[in-house]
Amino acid sequence: MTTRKVRVRFAPSPTGPLHIGGVRTALFNYLFAKKHGGDFILRIEDTDSTRFVEGAEEYINESMEWLGMTIDEGVKQGGEYGPYKQSERREIYKKYADQLVETGWAYYAFDTPEELDALRAQAEAEKKTFAYDMHSRSNMKNSLSLSEDEVKQRMEAGEPWVIRFKMPEDTDVQTNDMVRGSVTFNTNTLDDKVLYKSADKLPTYHLANIVDDHLMDISHVIRGEEWLPSVPLHIMLYRALKWEETMPQFAHLPLILKPTGKGKLSKRDGDKGGFPVFPLNWQLEDGIAMGYRESGYFPEAMVNLLALLGWNPGTEQELFSMDELVELFSIERVNKSGARFDPDKAKWFNQQHLVRKDDAELAELFQCELSEKGMKAEPGFVAQVVGLVKERVNFVSELWEQTAFFFEAPVEYDPKVVKKRWKGDVPAFMTELTVELEKVSSWKADDIKTAISGQIEAKGLGFGLVMNAFRLALVGGGFGPDLMTIAEMIGQDETIKRVNAAVENLQ
RNA sequence: GGUCCCUUCGUCUAGUGGUUAGGACGCAAGGUUUUCAUCCUUGAAACAGGAGUUCGAUUCUCCUAGGGACUGCCA
Missing domain, CATH: 1.10.8 (Helicase, Ruva Protein; domain 3)
Incomplete structure (x- = not known):
């Protein structure tokens, strides 16, 4: 068996900003592709005309670019397997939908959404579940139950219809998931999914996905765990279209869960916890959804933290560049269980990357x-x-609040520090100190320190007491790096000016 | 309800048929630092429960419990 070229796709639908879970899916696809010298494809799955959101596609592109995931083929980049937007591939899907009907793998159905809703509601009232499946299909309005003439008549009358997959009975469908191992389903528990709808001349996700993955020669499908239940349908579709030989290998990634409580991470969690759930800001009618970029995260930090949510290299290394991740990534080391998102650790990753710059x-x-x-x-x-x-x-x-005093004299003094450090002999001493500071001929940290130390000793005062007051004068608070270095950097005149100002302002 | 998936410190996780079950975030204490932060040291903290296989199970099997996903003419 010849090993075929690795080709993976990230296939979001443009219904809003990209969620952090989607970003991680994209990342794992990207890492897998690059690790194996393959192609990373971006396909826009806009088969739901009712959920289209303006700007979402551009948002996706911008996010990928910001994070450094280079797309090899896509709407913007082009490629030999285009178009890469499903709404531009209508005719292709129609052809295969027709083929499935002709070969008996699918059928036309005329039941309206309202009728189906009613059946679901009714079933629910009886504490049952309605499913359009092998048990109910003969009671529904479709080309299996209706006469050929009536089907023709309805279609000619312009009545809307859908094509549904005719799920075969009692067939075990087994898959070898790259992260989960062997998983088996029986078709008896599956329903007849809609594959194509005449209303907007578009397929649903399931058909479009299989047709595109096949036509685009996708070798591996790496996607979120929420897709696991539809694997048997997809496999049956490959079988029905006689494409099973080249069916891609599946890998279902674990979910990213809320920091606290139950369920998967959502936009609301970000609002509540004050951390971003999206890569970039996104404007909403009632406010703004925070993005990592605008919140001050480095793209490499976000990539790093996302990579370690559900994957690890098996060593104790935690900090990685994109190149290292590509080098080390292996789908076999992806975890099976969902990972809770930890905002604190996200910050830590950013700090680590910041320090290393x-x-x-x-x-x-x-x-x-x-x-x-x-x-x-x-x-x-x-x-x-x-x-x-x-x-x-x-x-x-956060840099400004730590360094403002390097650029401007303190505008106010931390009252707590004033109370603790600015008392007794201190103000008087500080005035005397300015005289000493004037005399320093070489304005270097060491020399300044020598001068101040001499003065302190001469007066018999505590070193700490004086230094803290001196810091208060220069910085305006009790924080900051080495004081002598600060003095050196802001200069002799400015240092003296600030001490005088403090003496004046803190009477 | 049905189908499928999952289960090691609070969280992310490493790990093996025999380990003092390791690391990281967070937390606590101490130390260094004239201050804050950093940094260093230390500490508390986990194999969901029950059977079975085995000389021996955290590790293998089964069951239970808990959690999650899916169950649309959404993706």
Whole structure:
């Protein structure tokens, strides 16, 4: 058996912003493709004309680009297997739907949605479940129960119809899932799914999916666990179309669950917990759905955290670049059980990636924030500042609150610190200290320290007491990196000015 | 209800027929730091339950319980 080229697809439907679970599915597809030197295809599954959302397709493209998942074939990229948008492939599906009817694998049905709803409601009232299946199909309005003439008549009269798959009886369907192993279903529990609808001349997901995967020569289908129950239908479809020989291999990924409580992660969880569930911001009628990008996450951090939700390389390494993930990824090491999303750990991943960035790169990102605040600073200076504090922030957006004092004198002083540090002999001493600071001829951290230490000793004061007050004057609070370094960086004049200002303001 | 899937610290997970069941996030304590943070050290914390197979099961099998997905002319 010759091993065929790996070709996988990510096939979202453009009904809104891409969910984090969808992003992970895309990522695993991408990693698998690249690991095996294969193609990563983006197919837009817009077969539900009623759920189409403007802008969703562009959102998907932008998300993939931001995260660094390069698409080999797709609507924008083109390719030899196009079109890559299902609404542009109508004729193709119609042909195969007809073929299934001709070969007896499917039939026309005229039951209206309202009739079916009524039957479902009725069944529910009797605590039963209605299914359009091998048991009920003969009582329904379809080409199996109706005479040929009547079928023809209804169709010629323009009555809407659908094509349903005629699920065979009592057949065991077995699949060898790449993450779950052997799974078996019996067709007796399956229903006759709609494959095609005349109303909008479009197939449903099931038919479109099989036809496209076959025609696009997809080798592996990697998708969420919610698709597992439809595997037997899909296998039967491959069989009915005589494509079983080249049927792709399936892999069903575990779900991403809520941080607390039950069920799979949803948009509401993000709102409640204050963390993003989407890669990019998405405008809603009643507000905005937060995105990772706009929340300050690095794309590589998001990729990293998503990769480890349901997969691990078996070592104790937790931080990976996209290249490393491609190198190490294997579908066999994907977990079977659902993974709860942990917002705290997500932050940690971002912090880890932030610390690992070099100062110049971070400085560049920080410059944007600075200019928004009307601050101008030399790139070299900003890089130095960033280097001093990057270990104490999770996001670029937190940089300002840690470094504002490098760019402007404190506008206010932390009252708690004032109360604790600015008392007794301190104010008087600080005034004297400015005189000493004036005298420092070489404004370097070490020299400043020597000067201050000498003065403290001469006065017999506590080192800590003075230093904390000095920090309060320069920073406005009790935080920040090494104080002497701060003094050196803001300069001699500014340092003295701030001490004087503090003495004046904190009487 | 039916079908299918899943089950190791609170969370993400490693792991093996014989281990002190390992790591990470978070949490707690201590230390370093003139401060905050970092950092370091330490600690608490798990094999869902019951049978069976076996000299020995967290590991293999079965059952139970719990959780989840699906059950649309949605994907």
